[in-house]
Amino acid sequence: MESLKMCAEALTQLRCRAPRVHCITNNAAAAYSANVLLAVGATPSLSLAEQEIGDFVSTADALLINIGTMDAERDRAIELALGVAQKESKPWVLDPVMVDRSAFRLKQAKRLLDVGPDVIRGNSTEIDALATAVGASGPAGLAKCTGATVVQTGVTDIVCRHGEAVTIQNGHPLMSRVTAVGCAGGALVAAFLALQHGAFSAAWEATLTLDVAGEVAGSEARGPGSLQFGLLDALSGLDVDQFAALARIQWLDQEATRTLGGLKPGDSV
Amino acid sequence: MESLKMCAEALTQLRCRAPRVHCITNNAAAAYSANVLLAVGATPSLSLAEQEIGDFVSTADALLINIGTMDAERDRAIELALGVAQKESKPWVLDPVMVDRSAFRLKQAKRLLDVGPDVIRGNSTEIDALATAVGASGPAGLAKCTGATVVQTGVTDIVCRHGEAVTIQNGHPLMSRVTAVGCAGGALVAAFLALQHGAFSAAWEATLTLDVAGEVAGSEARGPGSLQFGLLDALSGLDVDQFAALARIQWLDQEATRTLGGLKPGDSV
Amino acid sequence: MESLKMCAEALTQLRCRAPRVHCITNNAAAAYSANVLLAVGATPSLSLAEQEIGDFVSTADALLINIGTMDAERDRAIELALGVAQKESKPWVLDPVMVDRSAFRLKQAKRLLDVGPDVIRGNSTEIDALATAVGASGPAGLAKCTGATVVQTGVTDIVCRHGEAVTIQNGHPLMSRVTAVGCAGGALVAAFLALQHGAFSAAWEATLTLDVAGEVAGSEARGPGSLQFGLLDALSGLDVDQFAALARIQWLDQEATRTLGGLKPGDSV
Secondary structure, eight states, X not given: OHHHHHHHXXXXXXXXXXXXXXXXXXXXXHHHHHHHHHHTTOEEEOXXXXXXXXXXXXXXXXXXXXXXXXXXXXXXXXXXXXXXXXXXXXXXXXXXXXXXXXXXXXXXXXXXXHHOOSEEEEEHHHHHHHHHHTTOOHHHHHHHHHOSEEEEESSSEEEEETTEEEEEOOOOGGGGGSTTHHHHHHHHHHHHHTTOSOHHHHHHXXXXXXXXXXXXXXXXXXXXXXXXXXXXXXXXXXXXXXXXXXXXXXEEOHHHHHHHTTOOTTOOO | OHHHHHHHHHHHHHHHHOXXXXXXXXHHHHHHHHHHHHHTTOEEEOOOOTTTHHHHHHTOSEXXXXXXXXXXXXXXXXHHHHHHHHHTTOOEEEEOTTTTSOHHHHHHHHHHHHHOXXXXXXXXXXXXXXXXXXXXXXXXXXXXXXXXXXXXXXXXXXXXXXXXXXXXXXXXXXXXXXXXXXXXXXXXXXXXXXXXXXXXXXXXXXXHHHHHHHHHHHHHOSSHHXXXXXXXXXXXXXXXXXXXXXXXXXXXXXXXXXXXXXXXXXXXX | OHHHHHHHHHHHHHHHHOOEEEEEOOHHHHHHHHHHHHHTTOEEEOOOOTTTHHHHHHTOSEEEEEOSSOOHHHHHHHHHHHHHHHHTTOOEEEEOTTTTSOHHHHHHHHHHHHHOOSEEEEEHHHHHHHHHHTTOOHHHXXXXXXXXXXXXXXXXXXXXXXTEXXXXXXXXXXXXXXXXHHHHHHHHHHHHHTTOSOHHHHHHHHHHHHHHHHHHHHHHOXXXXXXXXXHHHHHHHOOHHHXXXXXXXXXXXXXXXXXXXXXXXXXXX
């Protein structure tokens, strides 16, 4: 319960402080990601122009890099944005969308891993592809190998860093039937990162927030269309009572956390 | 009724098999097209990057090419995607958006016609511009001349190939008041094409599916906003009973089909 | 009341004449801007391709230039579009999105000011940055210095040109929690400009229309998601009775208008 209060408190902070989150994301996800950020009180920006991306990252509180659509302009934008983020210690999230679908994408994702994201967020296929690429296994392996916090989404979401892990069993099946919900989840992690209270806390709080809001919205939705906007409504009104009533989050002990390293995609925890 | 069962069965197949549909489409339509595909159970992808579009098309089951926004990147993406689609016999749909508004666009659409789309889908102004450009007249003329199945949307939708045609009188006026509904209709045809049961069947089934879902959503909508998400809800829940209750589809005999060649834009059938 | 009838009449004209509005806008705003235009009866187009943008602007009735995302392609598109707009006297709107966030953006916005937009629309931070850049102060100063009509959005919206101003106190707090509502507001001004009854009338009518529709939608919304689609529903159904019941618009006298020049961002009028 203490942790749920912390999560609700983080949401309150977002609404008060309206941190700026710069998103380099795919075209299909840009608008919905911006709307998710606005729904929790954050301030999104989306520019990719090489002449100004430095200014935007420099005045932002956190950065999202989502590789859902790649092109020369985004390549350059990512390079410049990460240069500034590293220099000015801005926290950032990597969302390796569909990294399993092309060799080119996997190569790029690996290069981004080398820069050191604070959080990596993907589904089990994506996390597995990335883990394999760095010679590790499962989300805990990837976390250990990269030093990042890893969020692996699925029926059960897993959030782990070296030696620590939680599982979250909230959400709704319709969430995977709306494009950009996952991508917006990465943007949400960036918003929580902007609060500067640690990557692991930011990652599980953002994940729990999205999942509980999705569960609230899903319980009233008639289909993916109403889930899409209902999720925004739910996010904007989420409070500690809803967390208390709905959250199914579990902290794993060291032993259980260690076994995450060997989890296969699709395994339940 | 037999044909309506076939259509419902195709929808069931989409939900079970989740075929991959790669969409090269315009920026304004990307998210909604992805959501329409997800609503019927298909798996969308949208990459335009020349380094990986081959991989995406190669692992996709069907391809959509929508020329709603054109640029150098899309030009190159289309060229590469069609190269793979031809080599690996992937079915594809051409949506010649606003081909009547610019000479450049018409020239590009003609070049795409030469590659041989399985289905061409447009409104009567677009189909007429394309038919005229190849020296034909109306949707049946365009179908005969290109060998493609042609879907001409309007108050009455016409789906025809050489010697065969159906008309569909479903839908709702609000559908034309929401951007990307037409573009998403092209993506939907690609999803049905992915089932590999013939271009003509795919085209009328997809058209009927969109129209009936639009009619269901339109009957409850308070305006274009609620139509937009209601259409996604309706698509995700559509069943054979709704087809049976609502479908107004008519198979034309040879004589009537032949006269389609001479239809002018706006003519009713 | 007479002016509210004029505003309702302008909306009727939009629905009857369906003017074409070409939008050069940012990726996150493209779809929603198109939907707002469709909701009031206008016909949007969004192409950025240098080979055809001239054709699109030439056959359009008004033009929007929104600098929310900038890149080389948009730079070139803007240059070509404004060339045609000037030559053919097409009215156009400038939306200097986040012009305060980067020096590059401010430089571009200043160059666009030199071409002479009919209307400039931004929030108080943006208008202030632009006014300062041309050595003026506040919306009235910017209007006087540029000859444009200026719309400054906020809790109270201000619409002014040299020697004339109105304030509008409609709208809903949720409107600023949905991405692209502001950007779509710029597109709406362009739609009203297309009616060719003067930039000042177009600017306040469009602003009042968006604000009243937002207020109608906001009163029923459960959060930003339902505001987003409810605004489209409200726009499509807006009538003179709603304007009469809700509009809080005030014409300022010369003295009050003059003081606008010295307003600081955030000042109420």
